[in-house]
Amino acid sequence: xxxxxxxxxxxxxxxxxxxxxxVGDMTRALPxxxxxxxxxxxxxxxxxxxxxxxALFIAAFTGVVLALQAxxxxxxxxxxxxxxxxxxxTMMLELGPVLAGLALAGRVGASMAAELGTMTITExxxxxxxxxxxxxxxxxVPRVVAATAMFPVIVTFAVATGIVTGWLTSLALLExxxxxxxxxxxxxxVFKDLWFGLFKSATFGFTIALVGCRVxxxxxxxxxxxxxxxxxxxxxxxxxxxxxxxxxxxxxx
Amino acid sequence: MKRENxxxxxxxxxxxxxxxxGGALWLSGAHLGRTEAVYTARFRTVGGxxxxxxxxxxxxxxxxxxxxxxxxxxxxxxxLKIYSGVSIPPRPAxxxxxxxxxxxxxxxxxxxDELPDDPNVRRDLAEARAAGGTRWPGATLPDxxxxxxxxxxxxxxxxxxxxxxxxxxxxxxxSELRRSIRDFGQVADRLVQVSNEQAGVISRVGTNxxxxxxxxxxxxxxxxxxxxxxxxxxxQGQLAAxxxxxxxxxxxxxxxxxxxxxxxxxxxxNQESLVRVLVAADSVMSRIAxxxxxxxxxxxxxxxxxxxxxxxxxxxxxLSDIQANPRKYFTFSVF
Numbered sequence: 044x045x046x047x048x049x050x051x052x053x054x055x056x057x058x059x060x061x062x063x064x065x066v067g068d069m070t071r072a073l074p075x076x077x078x079x080x081x082x083x084x085x086x087x088x089x090x091x092x093x094x095x096x097x098a099l100f101i102a103a104f105t106g107v108v109l110a111l112q113a114x115x116x117x118x119x120x121x122x123x124x125x126x127x128x129x130x131x132x133t134m135m136l137e138l139g140p141v142l143a144g145l146a147l148a149g150r151v152g153a154s155m156a157a158e159l160g161t162m163t164i165t166e167x168x169x170x171x172x173x174x175x176x177x178x179x180x181x182x183x184v185p186r187v188v189a190a191t192a193m194f195p196v197i198v199t200f201a202v203a204t205g206i207v208t209g210w211l212t213s214l215a216l217l218e219x220x221x222x223x224x225x226x227x228x229x230x231x232x233v234f235k236d237l238w239f240g241l242f243k244s245a246t247f248g249f250t251i252a253l254v255g256c257r258v259x260x261x262x263x264x265x266x267x268x269x270x271x272x273x274x275x276x277x278x279x280x281x282x283x284x285x286x287x288x289x290x291x292x293x294x295x296x
Numbered sequence: 297m298k299r300e301n302x303x304x305x306x307x308x309x310x311x312x313x314x315x316x317x318g319g320a321l322w323l324s325g326a327h328l329g330r331t332e333a334v335y336t337a338r339f340r341t342v343g344g345x346x347x348x349x350x351x352x353x354x355x356x357x358x359x360x361x362x363x364x365x366x367x368x369x370x371x372x373x374x375x376l377k378i379y380s381g382v383s384i385p386p387r388p389a390x391x392x393x394x395x396x397x398x399x400x401x402x403x404x405x406x407x408x409d410e411l412p413d414d415p416n417v418r419r420d421l422a423e424a425r426a427a428g429g430t431r432w433p434g435a436t437l438p439d440x441x442x443x444x445x446x447x448x449x450x451x452x453x454x455x456x457x458x459x460x461x462x463x464x465x466x467x468x469x470x471s472e473l474r475r476s477i478r479d480f481g482q483v484a485d486r487l488v489q490v491s492n493e494q495a496g497v498i499s500r501v502g503t504n505x506x507x508x509x510x511x512x513x514x515x516x517x518x519x520x521x522x523x524x525x526x527x528x529x530x531x532q533g534q535l536a537a538x539x540x541x542x543x544x545x546x547x548x549x550x551x552x553x554x555x556x557x558x559x560x561x562x563x564x565x566n567q568e569s570l571v572r573v574l575v576a577a578d579s580v581m582s583r584i585a586x587x588x589x590x591x592x593x594x595x596x597x598x599x600x601x602x603x604x605x606x607x608x609x610x611x612x613x614x615l616s617d618i619q620a621n622p623r624k625y626f627t628f629s630v631f
Contacts, residue, residue, distance in 0.1 A: 085301050087301070092305060095308070122396075193309075199312040200311075203315050229323050230400055231399075232324060233348055241316065
């Protein structure tokens with residue numbers, strides 16, 4: 044048993060070391076803007092723009108549920124205009140970034156892991172190296188940069204969508220006017236609510252892309268390995284998103 | 297394909313930027329393109345007032361709290377950004393207060409001439425004004441937490457008093473109190489009885505009064521009748537005669553009164569003489585009582601009485617002898 048624990052501990056340290064080594068390689072590749080710069084737009088389109096429907100769909104229903112649950116909780120005790128407060132604060136600070144991050148961890152992280160895993164097992168990565176392309180500059184940096192840049196954009200639209208659906212729900216299903224909802228929305232707003240959520244979402248994007256690329260480039264075996272890489276990318280990304288969420292809450296709030 | 301990607305990404309980024317900037321400005325209540333004046337208010341404490349809280353004038357939002365900082369002299373300064381076009385009240389003052397039970401705070405603008413009737417607020421504002429400068433004076437009302445804490449202290453005091461009352465009201469005190477109440481009940485019963493009796497007396501007095509009133513009414517009737525007769529007598533000249541007789545009688549009475557007054561004056565003088573006589577008699581009697589003077593000695597000395605008596609006897613014998621033998625004692629000669 045002791046041997047097993049030791050083996051796992053060593054493996055964990057090695058994993059952290061490999062990830063650190065991977066981040067170091069990626070950092071060294073950052074100055075190679077001519078290589079990754081022309082690929083960023085495509086990745087931003089795939090990671091950001093193409094992911095908007097999923098993120099907005101989730102955010103829309105999140106706003107509806109938030110408004111309804113808030114009214115259910117506040118009935119008889121708290122003025123109903125606090126529904127706006129809860130919807131706005133929750134979407135900006137927590138649910139917008141986290142739910143979008145988790146959703147995109149499945150879509151983007153798994154996609155990256157599967158794509159890069161396939162390239163790895165089909166030796167396309169080796170071919171790039173043979174052609175003097177740095178896989179970090181060509182494959183990793185564009186994805187990480189694109190994800191880091193586009194996640195705040197996605198979360199911005201997600202937050203706005205959640206607030207709008209919460210407002211529509213309040214109008215349609217609750218005895219709440221637009222003025223009351225907006226009063227609750229504005230009453231405790233501080234700019235930190237907005238930048239905190241956007242900053243957090245950027246770190247989520249960075250983490251998802253980094254994990255997806257690292258797991259994808261570390262794929263071994265055939266199609267089964269690709270599948271396991273995709274699964275691991277989603278799991279690792281989700282776990283890291285929640286850990287980062289708690290970390291930033293402790294550090295920044 | 298590449299341009300299409302760039303267009304889509306650029307559109308998304310610009311839209312997100314607009315949403316973020318516009319949303320932030322809208323939610324924070326910023327007024328772009330409008331000049332806003334910043335004024336600074338001075339507080340001892342700002343309570344729960346925070347950056348971004350509204351500044352209201354008569355309940356209408358006219359600005360927001362822009363910044364809060366510590367200042368020298370144990371003051372706290374708050375920068376208030378007031379929208380353009382807002383008429384600031386003359387001699388302005390700021391009162392920070394909780395706007396609701398849920399932690400919302402607001403800075404309310406007042407004129408120093410129209411302050412709420414709160415001595416603590418007036419004192420704080422006077423203190424802030426006394427510090428001088430161009431800062432607006434500020435005061436802070438206690439929030440609901442402080443009020444509930446104070447209420448909690450009051451409740452604790454009441455509980456302490458209640459415990460003391462409970463301690464004071466032991467079984468003996470309760471029995472005495474019960475007895476006192478019983479006595480009080482008896483006193484009340486007696487008071488009721490007395491009241492009933494007094495009510496009977498008052499009823500009788502009322503009856504008598506009613507009877508007296510009837511008599512008075514009868515007397516009034518009689519008087520009216522008499523006056524009627526007087527009126528008829530007046531018509532026959534009898535009343536004039538009566539009045540003349542009355543005048544004569546009055547004159548006689550005046551004369552009699554004068555005589556009586558003279559008589560009394562004489563009597564007064566006689567009284568003075570009588571007093572003097574009585575005083576003299578009293579003196580004589582006193583001397584007699586003191587065994588002084590002739591009479592006193594006569595009264596006091598029995599021998600003198602006996603001698604006097606004997607002398608009288610001898611004098612009576614002498615007179616008898618003189619009557620019997622006048623020639624023995626008297627000699628008449630004509631020539």
